[in-house]
Amino acid sequence: QKEVEQDPGPLSVPEGAIVSLNCTYSNSAFQYFMWYRQYSRKGPELLMYTYSSGNKEDGRFTAQVDKSSKYISLFIRDSQPSDSATYLCAMSAQTGGFKTIFGAGTRLFVKA
Amino acid sequence: SQTIHQWPATLVQPVGSPLSLECTVEGTSNPNLYWYRQAAGRGLQLLFYSVGIGQISSEVPQNLSASRPQDRQFILSSKKLLLSDSGFYLCAWRTDTVAYGYTFGSGTRLTVV
Numbered sequence: 717q718k719e720v721e722q723d724p725g726p727l728s729v730p731e732g733a734i735v736s737l738n739c740t741y742s743n744s745a746f747q748y749f750m751w752y753r754q755y756s757r758k759g760p761e762l763l764m765y766t767y768s769s770g771n772k773e774d775g776r777f778t779a780q781v782d783k784s785s786k787y788i789s790l791f792i793r794d795s796q797p798s799d800s801a802t803y804l805c806a807m808s809a810q811t812g813g814f815k816t817i818f819g820a821g822t823r824l825f826v827k828a
Numbered sequence: 829s830q831t832i833h834q835w836p837a838t839l840v841q842p843v844g845s846p847l848s849l850e851c852t853v854e855g856t857s858n859p860n861l862y863w864y865r866q867a868a869g870r871g872l873q874l875l876f877y878s879v880g881i882g883q884i885s886s887e888v889p890q891n892l893s894a895s896r897p898q899d900r901q902f903i904l905s906s907k908k909l910l911l912s913d914s915g916f917y918l919c920a921w922r923t924d925t926v927a928y929g930y931t932f933g934s935g936t937r938l939t940v941v
Contacts, residue, residue, distance in 0.1 A: 752930075757935070760932050806929075818872040
């Protein structure tokens with residue numbers, strides 16, 4: 717079993733839709749949860765960061781962590797064609813020396 | 829502001845040839861530096877990381893090596909490339925503050941033929 721599981725997609729939605737991207741994980745020690753966005757042929761860029769459980773909102777993006785279910789989500793409201801990219805979840809734990817484990821990424825297409 | 833430079837963007841190399849990828853960081857001192865490889869459909873695989881000049885930790889035993897000759901320079905090398913070395917190589921830096929996450933370079937697409 718992989719430490720972090722992420723549906724690779726692709727996920728195709730119309731412009732303006734609400735997008736839900738998810739990851740599950742197996743290591744209960746993970747405390748730091750991140751979402752990266754990666755455009756084609758580019759390096760990933762940090763989009764959202766959450767510590768422990770709860771929600772965090774930044775503009776059209778909301779990150780949610782449910783540690784009891786070992787499940788994290790990224791919601792994108794009013795999706796735009798410019799949101800078309802691959803989204804990678806990532807997580808780390810202090811006990812692991814903050815080694816970061818990445819999901820495989822979900823490819824998202826937002827159609828105009 | 830901090831920036832990270834990585835080159836070349838694309839590289840096609842024959843099997844058995846050497847490799848040298850370079851990464852430099854500007855705007856920060858003593859960064860933690862990382863080399864990752866990304867294969868299609870798979871997560872980022874950590875290859876090497878460095879917390880200081882000459883200090884290299886290897887995560888995956890393989891055909892590659894890394895060096896850090898200067899504080900803000902990180903080099904990924906191979907003496908003889910294998911077909912399996914093809915992939916998207918990413919250099920990254922991070923401070924000790926996990927919340928800041930990684931800053932990645934733009935990557936090198938390596939195809940070994």
